[in-house]
Amino acid sequence: MANLIDIFIERGFVDQTTHEKVLNEYLETERVTCYIGFDPTASSLHVGSLVPIMALAHMQRYGHRPIALIGGGTGLVGDPSGKTEMRKLLTPEMVEENALGIKKQLSRFLDFSDGKALMLNNAEWLAKLEYIPFLRDFGRHFSVNRMIKAESYKMRLESEEGLNFIEFNYMLLQAYDFLELYDHYECRLQMGGSDQWGNIVAGVELIRKVRQETVFGITFPLITTSSGEKMGKTVEGAVWLDPARTSPYEYYQYWINTDDRDVERFMALFTFLPMDEIRAIRLLKDADLNNAKSVLAFEATLLAHGIEEANKACHAAASMFGARIVPKEILPSSTIPRGEGSLKIEVHDTVTINDTVAVSVFEDTSVPHTIMNEEQLKEGIPAFKLYHMVGLASSGGAARRLIEQGGAYVNGKRIESFDYLLTDRDIVNLEILLRAGKKRYHKIKIN
């Protein structure tokens, strides 16, 4: 079996590790249990959490047992690591609700059957802690002198806002989690983002002090895009894994818009495609590089939403932006639909305008859409109002500007005037295709 650490390093998952050598041996010789904590700060995980999720998934693929630990207890305290501002404190009800959503999403990446992966909530043991016994048994092992030197607290200690006591305790609780998981699940490895280094090391040290045992930690690098942004941020906010918040179509679009420079790196991190194939895309350019982006988008959507949604998103993209045939030589292991045969777009009718946009009609609900009845259109509705209504513009004024700047298209044709009246005459095959700018689409479906 290939050593997992090597796989992790090869795919870009590793920032720092503790006891590199011993950890290597440990992973080579045993079926291990490892854990990563997830903050239940929202009812959905987002793209920013994909690195830890993928790390757990890799673990499982190599026969190890991953534990996803929901921070139901620690979420009540708030982790200050790497944060410039204090976290909002969560109520127990919120944590409970969020944990449910998170489990659902993790189930797509991890197999929780037969104890092959576990999901635990640290509220289980943290809520029961008593202050005095906790301080006496564990608090005495923590040196404040060391804690305040921790990188994870540094930013806050130097900031104007400072660090308050509840947050200062976070590290102790996370260290205690590790101990708990070590005691009850033989978990000897904790992973996390690079901002978690201090918290992870605190756990490693606590276990050494109270159990005289060596346990391990791995941190992931903070993944940013080449333009310096954090992963998973768009104007609309985070890119969520919950299809109700970010539709599979938008999710697919997020990935297809990946910067050229990031394709190889992201492919290694966010898909399971073999590394030799991924390395090959380094040589691609222009259209072929775009094909590689399609594969990235497809594979990422496949993992997060399943094959059916991935196919739909892929077809929707093809119908909106033009079909791409991904050659067999590019990422051959990917199951992305390739070529004529597999790319089924039911084209009942194709209207080609200016040879640039093909409007095809087929059953799909991926592209954002609004349902209207024909009556509403009979008397006509000014374009800028419609654009605002369906959310392609944030206000009437914004819609007006958009149109005046030439960024609005109806059925592929640029509209010249903001008060262009859309009527039932604009309906083509029971829909009207609105476009804002180069890549934002919205369909009006009739009836």
Place this chain on the structure above:
RNA sequence: GGUGGGGUUCCCGAGUGGUCAAAGGGAACAGACUGUAAAUCUGUCGGCGAAGCCUUCGGAGGUUCAAAUCCUCCCCCCACCA
């Protein structure tokens, strides 16, 4: 608790009575160029069917023909001292 400094539009930040919907930068959006990428250039960037009007400068009052700007009270943040 004391003293001093602050809270401005998405973010940073200028503005100390009218010329302020508020400089400048960033982000964002559109156009051109392209490959649904990046870079670059140009334009836009509170709301309203756009004339004018309305809302905005921590909150509430007040002075004034006129307030982001002056006065009063309150809330919050920071620094130093306790």
